[in-house]
Amino acid sequence: MSTPEDDDLISEMLPAFMEEAHEQCDALEQLLLELEAAPGERRLLDALFRCAHTIKGSAGVFGLDKVVGFAHHVEALLHKLREGELALTPALSTLLLQSNDVLRSLVNSARDEGEECSTVLQAREALVLRLRTAGQGESPAALVADPLVLPAPEPVAAQGSRRWHVSVQFGADTFRHGIDPLSLLNYVRGLGEIPFVACDTLGVPTLDNLDPENCHLCFEFSLDTSASRAEIDNAFKFVREDCVLHLIEPGASPKDFVALIEAMPDKPRLGDILVSAGAITRVQLAQGLQSQADAASEPGSGGVAPLLGELLQSTAAVSGTVVAAALQKQQRQRGASGGGGDDNSYIRVHADRLDEVINLLGELVIAGAGASMLARQSRQRGLLEANQQVTRLIEGIRNSTLKLRMVPIGETFARFRRVVRDTAAELGKEVSLEIEGGDTELDKAMVERIADPLMHLVRNALDHGLEPADQRVQSGKPAQGRLTLSACHESGSILIRIIDDGRGVQREKVLQRAWERGLVEQGVVPSDAEILDLIFAPGFSTADTVTNLSGRGVGMDVVRSNVEALRGSVTMVSEPGQGSCIEIRLPLTLAIIDGFLVGVGSSKFILPLDAVVEVIANRATATAVDASGRCCVELRGEVLPVVNLRTLYALDSPQPERSSVVVVRAGARRYGVQVDALLGQHQTVIKPLGLMLRSLRGVSGSSILGTGEVALIFDASALGQLAAQPRTVPGKTLRSDGQASPIANPSL
């Protein structure tokens, strides 16, 4: 019954369906993995069923029969699980996970109109057979698929018969008049076949409100018959006065069904029932009911009929977004203003549009800073106050807009449950994955780009870090290894940790391999931290065998370079025999930061505000400095190393007599940065460094100030590391590499 208009609408809405279906598949996978740890938990079983149910319902809107057909089998099996007719075994769980993978691929191929290859088709049919067998309580494993055993096709109307739709609402006195609707329906069956019948069960009152001798029954059914309208009508002649009967002819238009729904406003589930009967598609129903709502909302028309969103969402069979999109499209076609009428709390926005807004916002921040500066110079009170108000509003918009791009990292972490499960099984190891701080948010772009490095680190931990169960037991550890993924905010960055309680890094092996590869001069023993850092060198691997997962030594250096491309850093801490911890530090967003502006000579620099601990203002400039311009100051009884930016970056301006020290926190360390002037807080848009300046260490970006000057933005950790490195030639530190260090680190 689909029309060209339906096809356009479906084509436009398909991406929304695909995205939502993928979300449901992801949820299904997570729930299955949770269910393995808590097999009987009702909440999980119900949620699992709803996922499959929603995928099936939404796919039905788009006529994606393959998805509907396959989802139906998954749903049926999940229903039996939910009812306690089946128990979740590892084999059943694996079957359901594999089925979920097939559902994903079916959703992905929703746009494909070509023929499916026979291998894929046979594989899916084999899986269907396993699902059905498992549903009968037999083992789902090791079943030889017989591609010829297929479910019987749905029966079509017999030759010569036509399919009518019958709607009958029995009156309250039906029983009293000696009529039994059951007998009547059985009589009507004599005219042909009733392939589908549905009762509006919700129309029956609860026991407290029921007079059991009143009839509250209402039926919708299809009737395949060669009988005429008069003959069908005649079957109801004895109840004609006790019921409301609608006969809709074969080939009737959707308008006829909408008219039926309009005729029975007290049957809120009628739309669903008609769609289930195949009388109307959901798209047609959406369009028809929208016109109903439009008419009902006109002045003088009376009450408002239920909207499609309420009708279809009441069974959770169709996602709200799909429904809302259908209604919005209808409204655009009619030139109506206003929204889609549904009360979803989410709106899908294209990522490019969001980026455009953030770009404009960045320019607004810069322009606002310029205006603030001019307002201060003018010393006009009214202008200053107005400007402060504007600055506050810009800050508010900035915070809200940046939040739009923030997503919790837990969604990425959760994907690793399946990876850990399958990889551990492949390696014959027992591993539990714990996730901490999953609600920590970071920029969506960051999440997408950190996923691959994280995947490699997780696989590495599983392959190299964690020992097999027997080795662990021999070492006095529990047989099951523990892998923890954690995330938290710290000092204006996001800190991600991958922690395992495995064998740890074996220093001797690493050093030996480094000597063999020429990464370290033979016989030279670097510090512990430097040895661990060797693991990130290109081509470095201590694995004795190359496995599918790791061992080729092409992973860790790529992880580091990917992380550093995001202005982040990755380090490792390890205790032999106890385990390892890899820390990845990333900026929260690539766009805007709150900074602390400082001046050295005529140059301006920005330190991330979250990294600034305190300021020691206006003290006599230290004279006892080393060749690299470093000195120490005493701060509340502790020694604080201080770096002189003038010396570090070879700035030409003369050293003033008095200067200030900004105390900066970088991880667990603190150090001071000596500057000439403290210029206060400054929110700033981060502009990426140009190609020429990308090799600068300690600097993560630049910003344009309100005056038009350019200020370099420091990375607190990198600046601290740079300042800590010994120098042989003061002032020439930034572009040289490998100086005075036993390690030839090409990443410098």
Added chain:
Amino acid sequence: MAGPHTLPAELTVYTVADALPRFKAWLDEDIADQGDGPCLRVDAQAVAEVDAAGVQLLLSLANSLTARSCRLIVNQPSAALRAACEALGTSSLLDAPHPMEALP
């Protein structure tokens, strides 16, 4: 968990008026959660005669339970009850947790 209670042999327009107070009394019992959700179990193997009025009474019982966030579970439905529910499109009373989920 409350029950199982037994459905009468005849559940027709002639007996529904008598069955109603009994069904109401079942609702007033303490329906506990035994791990698969709060539910009322009724044994239907004795139902030999049933018509639309009888099925309507069962639907009313199911709706009453739903309003209390409970389920109706019909154990061992007789052939007569099965046939009637199938003919009236209410098989979900016997198979699914609640008629509300009968439709895909």
